[in-house]
Amino acid sequence: MSWELLLWLLALCALLLLVVQLLRFLWADGDLTLLWAEWQGRRPEWELTDMVVWVTGASSGIGEELAYQLSKLGVSLVLSARRVHELERVKRRCLENSNLKEKDILVLPLDLTDIGSHEAATKAVLQEFGRIDILVNNGGVSQRSLCMDTSLDVYRKLIELNYLGTVSLTKRVLPYMIERKQGKIVTVNSLLGIIAAPLSSGYCASKHALRGFFNSLRTELATYPGIIVSNICPGPVQSNIVANSLTGEVTKTVGNGGHQSYKMATSRCVRLMLISMANDLKEVWISEHPILAAAYLWQYMPTWAWWITNKMGKKRIENFKSGVDADSSYFNILKRKRD
Numbered sequence: 001m002s003w004e005l006l007l008w009l010l011a012l013c014a015l016l017l018l019v020v021q022l023l024r025f026l027w028a029d030g031d032l033t034l035l036w037a038e039w040q041g042r043r044p045e046w047e048l049t050d051m052v053v054w055v056t057g058a059s060s061g062i063g064e065e066l067a068y069q070l071s072k073l074g075v076s077l078v079l080s081a082r083r084v085h086e087l088e089r090v091k092r093r094c095l096e097n098s099n100l101k102e103k104d105i106l107v108l109p110l111d112l113t114d115i116g117s118h119e120a121a122t123k124a125v126l127q128e129f130g131r132i133d134i135l136v137n138n139g140g141v142s143q144r145s146l147c148m149d150t151s152l153d154v155y156r157k158l159i160e161l162n163y164l165g166t167v168s169l170t171k172r173v174l175p176y177m178i179e180r181k182q183g184k185i186v187t188v189n190s191l192l193g194i195i196a197a198p199l200s201s202g203y204c205a206s207k208h209a210l211r212g213f214f215n216s217l218r219t220e221l222a223t224y225p226g227i228i229v230s231n232i233c234p235g236p237v238q239s240n241i242v243a244n245s246l247t248g249e250v251t252k253t254v255g256n257g258g259h260q261s262y263k264m265a266t267s268r269c270v271r272l273m274l275i276s277m278a279n280d281l282k283e284v285w286i287s288e289h290p291i292l293a294a295a296y297l298w299q300y301m302p303t304w305a306w307w308i309t310n311k312m313g314k315k316r317i318e319n320f321k322s323g324v325d326a327d328s329s330y331f332n333i334l335k336r337k338r339d
């Protein structure tokens, strides 16, 4: 074979690879590093077995699914949220669907806003399992209300729960990880911790604050390469997040999450989270388009991002005011095109 032909063949292969990656990106449901890790990286089944994992917000949605997938990997689990009976239900399902035994799962009720209880809770985990390999800061609530209709109590609650509650628990667990020079602190942030949307000013603020906190903390822990600080940033995922969202008043939640078929399946989001944990990724974006594309625009072309966000945002407010889920309409158009 002549050199010229060989070069042409190589160029063709490179072009094909580029096209495949471009198609992957167009149909992506995660950022490129994450998808690369899914394709070529370490498997959760190899990396996450025999670990002690503490999941907050484990009674519903992403945290609940995380409990099911982690239990199949053979980890020791600590399940925390406020409602014990819901945690017991999740524990029973974990035991039914995995090889874990009763002693491998600790149900530990915890209110993230009750920061005075966090030290005792941490000690209870250490007493039961002797160590904490992974803390998954997942518990949190969202918001659906316009700024001018929202009381200051709602903003206070979102910061106390999503931000301060998470920071407090992390500060309790971190000294034990530093002592062992290893551990993973995985925080379920949101793409709304990077981009912004109307109806969620308090939620966005709490998630932006979390991202700033953990990015700064990571730099302080640079001398401990065995401690991984990871921000998971999902877009819309099927869960109770909308139903449980705060409205203009702190005592009122949305109550009805509406139909969710347009959102990413909880199981897919959690699988990508596990891949991120197995590969020690520091920040991952988990979402389908158009929110994923919007995140890239916000990162690289903020002026265009604002133009599009204002258009999508206007629609979001119209949807909300007419009683349908804020994001449903533009997702539905894309789903119809795919189906």
Ligand SMILES: NC(=O)c1ccc[n+]([C@@H]2O[C@H](COP(=O)([O-])OP(=O)(O)OC[C@H]3O[C@@H](n4cnc5c(N)ncnc54)[C@H](O)[C@@H]3O)[C@@H](O)[C@H]2O)c1
Binding pocket: 056, 057, 058, 059, 060, 061, 062, 063, 080, 081, 082, 083, 110, 111, 112, 113, 137, 138, 139, 140, 141, 142, 161, 188, 189, 190, 191, 233, 234, 235, 236, 237, 238, 239, 240, 241, 242, 244
């Ligand atoms: N579902 C989404 O579309 C989405 C998108 C981006 C980020 N997130 C984030 O994912 C995380 C999990 O949310 P989800 O979607 O599973 O919603 P969800 O409402 O189904 O679950 C939230 C969990 O947090 C717990 N929780 C609420 N208040 C608490 C408190 N004071 N103390 C302890 N636990 C408390 C709830 O009991 C529940 O277990 C949240 O941090 C949320 O911000 C969700």
